[in-house]
Amino acid sequence: MAVRAMDLFEAYSRDMLPKDQGYIVSSFFGDTSLYSKYEVVSYSGVKSIYPTEEGLTFQTNGKKLHILVEPASYAFKAIEPYVRNAEDQIPLRFSELDVLTAKNQSKLMISKKPIESFGSFTILKPKGMNFSLVFYQLDDLFNSLGMFFEKTFNQEAGIPMGDAKKGSQMVVETIKNNMGFKGDYTSE
Numbered sequence: 385m386a387v388r389a390m391d392l393f394e395a396y397s398r399d400m401l402p403k404d405q406g407y408i409v410s411s412f413f414g415d416t417s418l419y420s421k422y423e424v425v426s427y428s429g430v431k432s433i434y435p436t437e438e439g440l441t442f443q444t445n446g447k448k449l450h451i452l453v454e455p456a457s458y459a460f461k462a463i464e465p466y467v468r469n470a471e472d473q474i475p476l477r478f479s480e481l482d483v484l485t486a487k488n489q490s491k492l493m494i495s496k497k498p499i500e501s502f503g504s505f506t507i508l509k510p511k512g513m514n515f516s517l518v519f520y521q522l523d524d525l526f527n528s529l530g531m532f533f534e535k536t537f538n539q540e541a542g543i544p545m546g547d548a549k550k551g552s553q554m555v556v557e558t559i560k561n562n563m564g565f566k567g568d569y570t571s572e
Contacts, residue, residue, distance in 0.1 A: 388524070388525075391517060395518050402518070404430075405427065405428035405429075406520060408517070408518050408519075409422060411516075413513050413514060421472075424451070424559060425448045426446060426559070427446040428444065429444055439507045442505055444505075449563060450494075450495045452493040453543065456489035465477070480497075484547060490542060492541075494551070530553065
C-alpha cells in the first residue's frame with residue numbers, strides 16, 4: 385500500500401519528499417489552550433530542498449492556506465488575526481477568512497484564498513506537540529486530507545465532530561479549488 389502521508393522531516397532524511405508536487409500540512413498548537421493554527425502549502429517543480437536552522441527551505445513557488453481554530457474562551461477575539469501576538473497571528477484579516485462557528489462556540493477560520501510564495505518558502509521545524517506532514521499526490525489525496533483535518537480539528541482543537549466534518553470539507557474544497565497544480569506549475 386502506498387504511503388499517503390509522512391512526517392516532513394523524516395521524509396526529507398529518507399529522501400522521500402516529492403519533488404514534482406506535494407502538500408505540506410503544519411500545525412501550531414497553543415501551550416495553554418485549544419487555540420490552534422494550521423498551514424497547508426502546495427508546491428510543485430522543486431529546484432532544491434535544503435535544511436536551515438529554522439527548518440526546511442524549498443526552492444520553488446508555493447501556495448499557503450491558513451487555518452485558525454479559536455476556542456470560545458479566547459480573550460482577544462475582536463483583534464484582527466494579522467495584528468495578534470506572534471504566537472496567535474496569521475497574516476489575514478477577518479474579511480479574508482471563511483468563519484464556521486461550532487456548537488461549542490469555537491470558531492474555525494479558513495483562508496478564502498491561499499497566499500502565493502514566489503521563489504522559495506521555509507517550513508519551520510515543529511516544537512512540542514506541533515507537527516509537519518507531507519501528503520503525497522495520490523488518487524485519494526483529498527479524502528486523506530479531509531480525514532486528517534476532521535480528526536485533528538476534533539481531537540486536538542476541540543471542535544465537535546459534526547462541525548469538524550463540516551470544517552474539514554470547507555478546507556478540502558478550498559484546497560481543490562485554489563491550490564491545484566494544473567496551469568500554475570505544469571503544462572497541463
